[in-house]
Amino acid sequence: MDRNIFTPEASFTIDELEARFPPRDLPAGACVTRFGPSPTGSMHIGGLYTSLVSRRVAHQSGGLFYLRIEDTDRKREVAGTVELILASLATYGLSPDEGEIADGKEIGQYGPYRQSERKPIYQSCVRWLLEQGHAYPCFASAEELQALRDAQAKHKVPPGYWGTWAIWRDKTAADVDAALAASQPFVIRLRSTGGRDERVTLPDTIRESLEFPANQTDVVLLKADGMPTYHLAHVVDDHFMRTTDVVRGNEWLASYPMHAEMFKLFGWVPPRFAHISPIEKNDGSSRRKLSKRSDPEASVGWYMEAGYPRDAVIEYLLNLIDGRFEDWRAANPGVSNEDFTIELERMNRAGALFDLAKLDSVSRDLVGAMSAGAIYDAALVWASDHASEFATRFGADGAYSQAILDIERHGERPRKDIVKWSDLAPDIGYFFDDTYAGLLPEAQTALAALQPAPPEGMLAAIAAAYDPALDRDQWLEWLRALGLSYGYAANVKAFKAAPDAFRGHFGDLAGALRIVLAARRNTPDLFELMQVLGKDRVVARLGAAAGW
């Protein structure tokens, strides 16, 4: 059987492997956790969520977090995914301490960290199981397995390769040799020891303890191509990589008894398990897992492209992990979210529904607390990757861009209008002359439709008299007086008291100026806006508009 499934290198004894991957030298209580994505095309937000939990649990205990690429299914593998995963983790500050870090480069003594390169390790372990009688070869074809399931359905018996249904479980050596001689493809299966009505109680960090029927399935350990299944790879890797805490989605709950059985047969102490609930979304009247297929926001790339600040995504996720994070954040403004302690025991058992509005709110608050310089730096990094045209404009004059961002940002109650970096281009584009030029048609239409229309000569008069040296109060006084001379009441109250006596009120005048200067009605503070635009732009734009 060795000839067509085992590689010649698969000759380690268990003791040799134990010596090669010794227990880690870490302080007592330190947790070793991992993220084990399979490289099938994209990075799911759930992977980021799991990584965040795992990494924090490890770091806050003085342990480490490693990355293991679970690429045992060559059919599903999509080139470039590992790079994408690495970039996603790096973007959100979740880079692993150990494992693959960049184009094939690894750090750590417990590798290789790609399962496809660990074949000899898995196979050596399977050899041992074979020797112990805990595993056996199975030559059943896909058709035979299907026939098996059909028969089981007919007999109303649980489907699967178990008990007396496990046709190769008790074949004689002669039968095996004959199949081998005929070069039939085969797999290696676990010889399950679970009893018919046996039940097992297994610990779980989040749910305390769980009771299941014992595993009875002779699950496939080694596939016909010699690669391990997830089940075998998980048990072998988490043992030899010395994982202390497996944090994984609760879709693994059902196979937990099987994994527990394998740890037992190997004679290994299993790690602690924390099965976390997936992030879901509403779908009509029911809820379901976020799916990469139909939900763009399921993909980490979506957040990267939109330019959500790193900590916005992280803090939103921390909120899902533990609702008390929000209170902690309110009580500890400005403190790094790394100082917030995660407790697996407190994690919610039910799946959380993804809420973009909440993410936006978290992000808005976070950006609101950032300095103009910090926003500039982060946004420029984002723009150079995702919006090159904007990056050119935005980066051309850093001082000007930062002055734009600083409008209404330096006081007690900073402006909160930026959610994500991709908001920037449409929101502040008008500060840049070339973008402003493109907006002119809209501005002209808006001004023409404006009620009350600005009177003849007023814009030119404002342009002629604008003095950027005035402070805010002086500027207001000046503009109010000028407006009054053109029939604009100084405030709404005066206007409402005698609506027929005025053309409009000061707000109407400010609205007209906004349209002309910014090509839109909604802008930050007009005084600061004009300050930042500078006298030349203000005069030029007002002057041009006088002739529209």
Place this chain on the structure above:
RNA sequence: GGCCUGUUCGUCCAGUGGUUAGGACGCGGCCCUUUCACGGCUGAAACACGGGUUCGAAUCCCGUACGGGUCACCA
């Protein structure tokens, strides 16, 4: 279908036998105001259902309903 698991405002959480069931996001109103955003005040909004146990149940027990997961040579 079997097995596992879950169910407090629309959403995320708090609540571990006695609370007017609390907060946050979102939504509505009012105020502030040169628009927008901010900020302040305020409103609507929940214990899935049915039985127990108990002086008393969102909280403990049992059922029911409805979700989710899983039953692959995918992870």
